[in-house]
Amino acid sequence: MFDKxxxxxxxxxxxxxxxxxxxxxxxxxLRIYLIVLVLLMLYKFALMAGA
Structure with a gap:
């Protein structure tokens, strides 16, 4: 399977x-923009999870 x-x-x-x-x-x-968006989402999630 892995050979395929x-x-x-x-x-x-x-x-x-x-x-x-x-x-x-x-x-x-676009790659940098995507990374920034993901980091912002993780930051917001961390703030909401800590509250």
Whole structure:
């Protein structure tokens, strides 16, 4: 079963399309935005759980 997963992962390891620097920056910005949102949700949950 894991051999099948490894084969699929090896097949799609390298991207098939080239990304421009603008696309890379946009994806990095979205990744940072997502991390900030998750951290804010965890912070709010910690405040509510402590109250």
């Amino acid at each position: 997963f490894r084969a699929i992962h090896a097949r799609y390891r390298t991207p098939r399309i080239a990304m421009s620097p603008a696309v890379r920056r946009a994806l990095l910005g």
